Amino acid sequence: MFGFSPDAWMAIELSLRVATVGTLVGLPVALLAAYALARWRFPGKIILDGFLHLPLVLPPVVTGYFLLLAFGKQGVLGKGIYDLFGITFSFRWTGAALACGVMGFPLMLRAIRLSFEAIDRRLETAAGTLGANPYWTFLLVTLPLALPGVLVGAILCFAKALGEFGATITFVSNIPGETQTIPSAIYTFTQVPGGESEALRLSCVSIVIAMVALILSEVLNRRIQRRIAVFE
Amino acid sequence: MKEKQSLLSVRALQRRPDFTLDVDFESNSALTALFGPSGSGKTSILNLIAGVQRPARGRIVVAGNVLTDTEAGIFIPMHRRRVGVVFQDAQLFPHLTVQQNIKFGQWFTRTHDQGLPLEVIVEVLGIGSLMKRRPATLSGGERHRVALARALLSSPRILLMDEPLAALDDARRSEIMSLIERIRDELAVPIVYVTHNVEEVRRLALRVVRINAGRVVSTGTAAEVLGS
Numbered sequence: 401m402f403g404f405s406p407d408a409w410m411a412i413e414l415s416l417r418v419a420t421v422g423t424l425v426g427l428p429v430a431l432l433a434a435y436a437l438a439r440w441r442f443p444g445k446i447i448l449d450g451f452l453h454l455p456l457v458l459p460p461v462v463t464g465y466f467l468l469l470a471f472g473k474q475g476v477l478g479k480g481i482y483d484l485f486g487i488t489f490s491f492r493w494t495g496a497a498l499a500c501g502v503m504g505f506p507l508m509l510r511a512i513r514l515s516f517e518a519i520d521r522r523l524e525t526a527a528g529t530l531g532a533n534p535y536w537t538f539l540l541v542t543l544p545l546a547l548p549g550v551l552v553g554a555i556l557c558f559a560k561a562l563g564e565f566g567a568t569i570t571f572v573s574n575i576p577g578e579t580q581t582i583p584s585a586i587y588t589f590t591q592v593p594g595g596e597s598e599a600l601r602l603s604c605v606s607i608v609i610a611m612v613a614l615i616l617s618e619v620l621n622r623r624i625q626r627r628i629a630v631f632e
Numbered sequence: 633m634k635e636k637q638s639l640l641s642v643r644a645l646q647r648r649p650d651f652t653l654d655v656d657f658e659s660n661s662a663l664t665a666l667f668g669p670s671g672s673g674k675t676s677i678l679n680l681i682a683g684v685q686r687p688a689r690g691r692i693v694v695a696g697n698v699l700t701d702t703e704a705g706i707f708i709p710m711h712r713r714r715v716g717v718v719f720q721d722a723q724l725f726p727h728l729t730v731q732q733n734i735k736f737g738q739w740f741t742r743t744h745d746q747g748l749p750l751e752v753i754v755e756v757l758g759i760g761s762l763m764k765r766r767p768a769t770l771s772g773g774e775r776h777r778v779a780l781a782r783a784l785l786s787s788p789r790i791l792l793m794d795e796p797l798a799a800l801d802d803a804r805r806s807e808i809m810s811l812i813e814r815i816r817d818e819l820a821v822p823i824v825y826v827t828h829n830v831e832e833v834r835r836l837a838l839r840v841v842r843i844n845a846g847r848v849v850s851t852g853t854a855a856e857v858l859g860s
Contacts, residue, residue, distance in 0.1 A: 526723040528710040529682050530786045531740030537711075540736075544727045 408602055410577045411585035416609070418493060418581055419561035422501030423508070423554055430505060430553065434512035435538075455567075456506040464570025467499055471571075495572035496579045500564040504557030511556060515549020516542065548621050555617035559610055582606055639822050640664065640790065644680050644690030644700075653677070653687075653846040663816045663823045665837035667857070673846040674826040678792045681824065682717050683710035694790045695822070714741060716788030716821070720795045722779040724767035730778050731763040737786025748784055748819055756814055757781050773804035777811065784821065791815070791823045797832060812836055830858060 404412075436442075437449055455463045471478040471489040482488055489495035519542060527537040543550075565583040572579040574588060586602045589595030638658040646653040653673040666674045679685040681692055683699060686707055692700040694715070699708045716737070724733050738750070754760050757777045767775060776796055783791055793812070797805045813836065816823055827833060833840055833854050840857040842849045850857050 520723075522719065522723050523725060525684055525710075526717070526719060526725075527736070529684075529713075529715060529717040530737030530782065531711050531714070532736070533709075533711045536740070541725060 404601065405598060407576045407580070408585060408589075408598055411580050411582050411602065412605055414493060414496070414577070414579075415562055415581040415583075418497045418500050419504075419558050421494075421497040422499075422504060422561045423558045425497070426501040426505050426508060426557060427550075427554060430508045430512055430557075431543075431550070434509050434516055435542075437509075438513050438516035452509055453506045455503050460503060460564070460566025461570050463502060464499060464567035467495075467502065467567065467571040471495065471498060489572070491572050491575060491579060493572075493578055496568050496581060499567040499571045500561035500581075501557070503564045503567050504560035507560055508553035508557035511549050511553030512546065515546040515553075518549070519545050548624050551617055551620055551624070555613050559613055562606065562609060562613075638693075639695055640681075640824065641691070641693040642677065642681065644677070644687040644692065646676065646680070646685070646687045646690075651846060655843070655846070655848050657841045657848050657851055659824075659839050659841070659851075661822070661837075661839035662820075663812075663825055663836055664839045664841060665833045665854075666824060666826045666843055667828065667833050667837070667840050668843035668849075669828055672843045674828075674843055675794055677843070678717070678794055678824065678826055681790070682715045682792055683708060683713050697789065711740070714787065714789045716783030716786050716791045718776070718779050718783050718791065718793040718796050720798055722767075722775040724770075724775060724778055724782070726767050728766075729763065730759065730765050730767070730770070733767065733778060734759075734781045734785050737782060741787045748787070748821075750785060753781050753784050756818070757811060771804075772800050773807060776800065776804075776808055780808075780811065780815070784815070784819065788821060791821050793823060793825045795826055795828070797827075797829070809835060833858065 433452060437445065468490070469475055471481070473479070473482075473488065473490050478489055487494055489498055523541055523545070524537050527541045528534075532540060562581075563583055564581070565587065568579065568581060569584055574580050574584040576585075580588070582602055582605065586599045586606075589599035589602065638660045641658045643656045644653065651673070653676050655673070655677060666677055668674055676685065680687050680690070680700070681694065687700065687702060689702050690700060691698070691702070694713075698704070698706055699713050699715075700706060725736065728736070734750075734753075757780055759774070759777050759781055762770065762774060762778065767778070770778065780796075796812075797808055800808065809832065812823070812825075815821065816836065825832075825836060837854050839851070840854050841851045842857050
């Protein structure tokens with residue numbers, strides 16, 4: 401279909417799966433971390449903040465290498481998670497999702513944290529005086545008001561995950577059908593004779609997916625904003 | 633913990649680097665005005681009653697319920713105090729409709745006796761036609777009426793109002809003042825009313841606690857405290 405090779409189709413399907421899973425699994429963690437950083441005071445906050453943002457500033461290859469050390473078959477976390485849940489990461493698509501999720505995480509965290517910080521805390525106080533305990537206040541007031549930021553963060557993370565290359569290829573290599581995402585596939589096609597047209601077509605697919613994601617987030621964001629319509 | 637004594641009893645000490653609040657007063661009136669200049673500590677007193685702030689030392693009792701007692705180690709969290717607060721700038725939830733806003737507190741206090749039925753409050757405050765709208769589309773006066781309804785519907789033991797008229801023009805002030813008089817006289821929820829406005833005190837207050845620089849200067853009827 402559309403003249404794509406099976407490898408290219410697999411790469412597209414895999415990229416979407418990896419980016420979706422990486423974003424959705426990272427989202428609850430990002431919500432918790434963003435809330436903690438925006439609202440709580442605790443010792444070591446600056447260090448946690450810096451640590452969570454490391455993937456944004458480190459060379460992706462370095463992040464990938466550390467993921468390999470930590471989540472590889474012999475890695476402390478990789479071994480523990482295999483024993484507990486039977487999930488392996490090395491050279492599997494789950495590893496690609498992990499790498500993409502980790503790389504996109506700081507972007508998501510940042511957007512969500514900013515939207516938490518922008519909320520008028522007095523609205524939360526108002527909810528408290530009306531009988532809502534802190535959990536209900538979060539669910540009924542804080543989270544709905546932060547929703548546009550959460551959405552933007554998730555889309556940013558998704559887009560970043562689609563384009564992730566360095567950490568993924570370092571951690572889980574470049575196996576067609578298992579860990580070969582769109583960027584890895586494009587890279588492979590440019591390395592073989594006659595692969596240019598396939599590389600170009602896949603690049604166009606990347607552009608289309610990214611545009612659709614951005615437009616979708618903008619449309620959703622506007623609908624939410626219209627519902628929330630901030631005070632003048 | 634229930635005990636027989638006045639409707640409202642506040643004793644609180646709170647120290648901040650630039651300000652010390654040290655107050656002690658009681659009231660049995662349907663509407664008690666906390667009267668004093670800006671920065672005198674009136675809003676802090678409301679926050680202490682509502683449980684938004686915790687005093688360094690003190691004891692706060694509303695209708696026989698001990699809400700704060702630092703010596704006994706009692707501090708009821710704000711969501712269990714059943715204290716209705718009408719904030720100066722309404723603080724309606726912007727993502728909810730008027731109807732959802734006013735039912736917010738009702739839902740959390742549904743296991744308590746609902747002293748005041750929704751229809752009565754909606755009728756008294758004249759907000760029936762606003763139910764489907766969102767706060768951003770309301771005028772200042774409408775917002776205050778909705779905020780009042782929301783606080784009343786959480787079946788509060790006491791209603792705290794923080795300069796509810798400060799942001800309104802004269803026509804709206806007079807309209808809301810009439811509503812506050814009706815609530816005071818008809819709905820049987822005691823009100824603590826914070827203001828720095830003499831006219832509001834004269835018209836609404838049955839008892840006045842005059843505050844200055846974090847201390848109670850005098851208490852009595854409006855005529856006694858303000859002079860006639």
